[in-house]
Structure formats: C-alpha cells, structure tokens
Amino acid sequence: xxxxxxxDQRTYAELLQAxxxxxxxxxxxxxxxxxxxxxxxxxxxISVHKARHTYDGKRPYKPWVYAIAKFRLxxxxxxxxxxxxxxxxxxxxxxxxxxxxxxxPVLSYESISIEVEKLPEKQATILRLMHQxxxxxxxxxxxxxxxxxxxxxxxxxxxxVLRKKLEE
Amino acid sequence: xxxxxxxxxxxxxxxRTVKPAPHPFMLSTKWMAGATxxxxxxxxxxxxxxxxxxxxxxxxxxxxxxxxxxxxxxxxLSAALLSYPDLHQKRAIAYAPAGALALLxxxxxxxWRADDPPTPLPVHSIQCSLEITLLSLLPIGxxxxxxxxxASTHQRWAGSIALFFAFSIGALWLRxxxxxxxxxxxxxxxxxxxxxxxxxxxxxxxxxxxx
Numbered sequence: 261x262x263x264x265x266x267x268d269q270r271t272y273a274e275l276l277q278a279x280x281x282x283x284x285x286x287x288x289x290x291x292x293x294x295x296x297x298x299x300x301x302x303x304x305x306i307s308v309h310k311a312r313h314t315y316d317g318k319r320p321y322k323p324w325v326y327a328i329a330k331f332r333l334x335x336x337x338x339x340x341x342x343x344x345x346x347x348x349x350x351x352x353x354x355x356x357x358x359x360x361x362x363x364x365p366v367l368s369y370e371s372i373s374i375e376v377e378k379l380p381e382k383q384a385t386i387l388r389l390m391h392q393x394x395x396x397x398x399x400x401x402x403x404x405x406x407x408x409x410x411x412x413x414x415x416x417x418x419x420x421v422l423r424k425k426l427e428e
Numbered sequence: 429x430x431x432x433x434x435x436x437x438x439x440x441x442x443x444r445t446v447k448p449a450p451h452p453f454m455l456s457t458k459w460m461a462g463a464t465x466x467x468x469x470x471x472x473x474x475x476x477x478x479x480x481x482x483x484x485x486x487x488x489x490x491x492x493x494x495x496x497x498x499x500x501x502x503x504x505l506s507a508a509l510l511s512y513p514d515l516h517q518k519r520a521i522a523y524a525p526a527g528a529l530a531l532l533x534x535x536x537x538x539x540w541r542a543d544d545p546p547t548p549l550p551v552h553s554i555q556c557s558l559e560i561t562l563l564s565l566l567p568i569g570x571x572x573x574x575x576x577x578x579a580s581t582h583q584r585w586a587g588s589i590a591l592f593f594a595f596s597i598g599a600l601w602l603r604x605x606x607x608x609x610x611x612x613x614x615x616x617x618x619x620x621x622x623x624x625x626x627x628x629x630x631x632x633x634x635x636x637x638x639x
Contacts, residue, residue, distance in 0.1 A: 264443060265445070265446045265448060266445055267443055267444050267445040267446075268443070269440045269441065269443045270440070272439075272440045272443040273436055273437065273439075273440035276436040276439060276440065277436060280432055280436065298431060298432060301432060302431065302432065302435055305432070305435055305436065305439060306435070306439070307579070307639075309439045309442070310579065310639060311513055311578075311579035311639070312446055313446045313447065313448055313449050313578075314448075314449045314511075314512045314513060314578050314579050315448070316448040316449070316451075317448075319514075319516070319517050320517070323514045323517055324513060324514040324517075326514075327513040327514040327515075327581050328513045328579070328581065330581070331513065331581035
C-alpha cells in the first residue's frame with residue numbers, strides 16, 4: 261500500500277486484485293447471488309480507492325480494508341431491505357386491487373396468459389411457475405438458480421407491468 | 429469478474445501520489461489547539477466570572493471543570509479516530525467520552541448533594557442553552573468540514589462525538605464566564621442539552637459524513 265500511495269500503478273493494481281480475492285469469500289457468505297457479490301465488491305474497491313489516503317502503511321492493512329468492506333456491505337443490505345419493504349407495501353396494495361380486476365368479464369385467463377408471455381423471459385417463467393404450476397418463491401428460486409428475494413422482486417415487477425397493461 | 433478486472437485497471441490508472449492523512453492524534457491536537465484559542469477569545473470578549481480564582485478553591489467546581497476538560501479532550505480524540513474507516517485500530521480510545529461523561533454525571537451528583545440549602549435559581553433559563561449552542565456553531569462547522577475529508581465508517585457515532593466536542597467548548601466557556609452556581613440550573617440548561625446535541629449529531633453525521 262505504501263508503494264501504491266507513492267503512485268506505483270502496477271503495485272496498486274496488484275493490491276486491488278489481492279483485496280478483491282480476499283473479500284470475495286467474505287461477501288459470498290453474506291450475499292445471495294454472484295451478481296450481488298460483484299456489485300458490492302465494486303463498491304468496496306471504489307471506496308478503498310477514495311479512502312486510500314486514510315491508510316498510512318504503518319498499521320495492518322486487513323482491519324482497515326475489512327472496516328470499509330463491512331461498511332459498504334451494510335449500506336448495500338440496508339438499501340436492499342428498504343427496497344424489499346417498499347415492494348412488500350406495493351404488493352399488498354396490488355393484492356387489494358387484484359380480486360376486483362380479475363373478476364371483471366373482460367379479463368380472461370387467456371388474456372392474462374397472453375400478457376404474461378409478452379413479459380421478459382425470466383419474469384414470464386417465474387409467473388408461470390408460481391401461478392400455473394403452483395411453486396413457491398423459494399422453490400422457483402432453487403429451480404432457476406436465483407435467490408428467493410430476487411424471485412420475489414422479479415415477480416413483483418411483473419405484477420406491476422401486468423396491472424398496468426390490464427388496466428389499459 | 430471481467431467487470432472487476434476492468435474496474436481495477438481503471439482505478440490503478442487513476443493512482444497518483446497521495447499524501448497520507450495525518451495521525452489522528454495530530455488531527456486531534458490541531459482541533460484542541462484551535463478550540464482553545466477560540467475559547468480564550470470568547471472568554472476575552474465575554475469576560476470570566478468575578479470569583480473564578482476563589483471558585484477553583486472549591487473541590488467540586490474544580491472537578492466539574494476537570495470533567496468538562498476530560499469531555500473536551502476525549503471527544504476530540506474520539507472524533508479524530510472516528511474519521512478513519514478502522515478507527516486507526518484504536519477502538520478503545522474512541523469510547524473514552526463515555527468515561528468522561530460518567531465523571532461529569534458523578535461530579536454533578538455530588539455537587540447536587542452538597543448544594544444544601546439549594547442555591548437560588550437564576551432569572552434566566554434557556555438563554556444558557558442557546559448561548560452554548562451559538563458558541564458551538566463554529567467548532568461544529570469546522571470539525572465536520574475536516575472530518576468530511578477523511579472516510580468515517582461510523583457516521584452517526586462520529587457526528588454525535590463531533591457535537592460533544594463542540595458542546596464541551598461552549599459548556600466550558602459558559603461555566604467560566606457565568607456567575608451561576610445553581611446545580612439544578614446547570615444540569616437543566618447547561619448539561620442536559622448535551623443529549624439533544626448528541627441526537628442532532630447523529631443526524632448531522634448521517635447527512636454530512638457520507639462519502
């Protein structure tokens with residue numbers, strides 16, 4: 261790190277590579293998907309870069325880098341769960357509206373199926389598995405290799421799109 | 429993973445010689461020196477209480493000033509450590525203001541027990557809290573400005589301690605300048621507002637120490 265602070269780009273790149281290897285297992289244990297791990301790791305590397313002047317090379321590097329990693333991970337998880345909570349609120353609103361809408365004669369099973377097929381492939385698959393084949397979100401997650409929360413978020417987005425289309 | 433490699437390449441490409449941040453003790457010393465100068469100027473303008481020399485002969489008054497000085501020094505050290513992501517690996521020192529605060533509470537408890545018959549309450553009340561707040565504004569701005577240049581990973585805690593530090597300057601000034609010895613008044617209008625300061629500091633820290 262001392263050499264990196266002196267502007268040695270090659271050493272700095274090696275340090276960031278080593279940091280990335282160090283943090284990957286730490287993040288993998290705490291996050292559900294590989295894409296999430298990548299996102300948070302990028303955030304951490306940028307933070308390490310921004311905060312590198314606060315490390316003087318005279319104390320151990322790992323506690324410093326883990327402090328930043330933990331901080332960014334918590335930031336990510338806080339934002340993620342806030343988002344989930346927000347989606348959960350939206351979902352309960354939709355649940356209140358849905359029974360009225362689907363009992364209207366203009367909405368048939370076929371018309372909904374057609375709209376489902378127009379959705380992006382992943383969302384359509386999730387809805388088919390959950391509503392036609394009766395799988396739970398957890399089972400769908402296992403089946404298609406996504407996290408349960410990601411499945412719920414994708415389903416919720418699909419409901420939103422469907423609701424808009426069926427209201428038109 | 430390709431994204432990570434690409435990012436590392438980009439960050440390494442931006443690497444220039446960086447001046448390391450000063451040691452937190454150095455940072456804290458600078459804050460304390462600046463704050464002491466500010467306190468002396470404030471005292472020179474407002475004047476000290478007439479009986480200051482004789483008051484220092486009283487053990488409890490002297491201990492109260494020592495407790496305030498302990499809050500001043502410990503919160504300055506703690507705020508400096510909290511400006512660093514890893515608290516400069518000196519976490520125990522960051523908790524020091526809690527000990528100093530406990531000392532003040534203890535001193536005020538003994539002062540309250542010794543205040544018999546109770547000293548009459550002064551005519552003014554909230555004016556003291558407002559004066560402490562006003563005097564603390566400049567140190568608050570300065571401390572936050574400096575802390576923002578580093579990378580706190582405990583923003584609420586850091587904000588709260590930064591306000592403790594600023595508050596201790598205001599509290600010291602008023603205690604040395606004002607001719608009031610009513611313990612009830614001191615607790616109610618000089619020291620209890622510290623709680624409000626702490627909570628405001630958490631909010632300010634979350635808002636202004638983001639990076």
